């Protein structure tokens with residue numbers, strides 16, 4: 001079992017990418033890079049910094065501006081072309097996997113159109129995955145109405161093709177569907193895990209053990225998934241990072 005920490009723990013802090021990686025390389029071998037803020041890996045200076053570390057990387061897509069579910073075809077096409085740019089950076093920093101958000105939709109009337117667009121995007125992403133030989137994953141989102149892919153609905157699962165799921169345990173807990181994602185028909189599609197805790201109301205990104213998720217209950221299934229488990233904490237919870245690593249190691253019996 002491979003344990004990593006997302007660099008997002010320093011997103012919007014005063015730390016630059018060098019500070020971030022100096023800190024994280026003392027803790028873990030796997031780090032998720034992000035495409036936003038002061039540690040944006042899409043900037044050449046940060047690509048150069050990443051080469052100085054003996055770390056294995058994954059990359060998380062931007063949190064703003066792109067939407068794979070946009071029914072405005074120009075926006076959807078732009079989003080796919082931006083994913084291509086991320087893949088090129090992933091190749092440069094030797095990242096084996098990228099994490100994409102599924103996009104969003106606000107008005108009920110537009111939901112079907114957005115879902116169709118997402119399905120089209122899944123198809124395009126399968127082609128990119130084949131062309132560039134990098135694993136592309138789609139992340140399940142927290143319980144805010146605007147997000148697509150909050151639960152493993154058939155329309156999305158059956159159109160994943162060879163794409164993987166980034167299973168975000170905290171998000172899934174907010175939607176009360178951890179068992180559904182860990183069901184035998186879906187668990188095999190999980191290629192990456194984001195782990196953090198919350199109190200079932202909002203997406204707090206707490207240290208595991210500090211919220212209400214009964215991780216013990218899912219211990220066997222989670223530890224049986226052969227992938228990287230990335231700890232995702234908010235900057236304000238950084239003081240708990242060592243406790244979070246040791247709680248996760250205990251959970252996985254490491």
Ligand SMILES: [Zn+2]
Nearest residue numbers: 060099101139
């Ligand atoms: Zn995410």
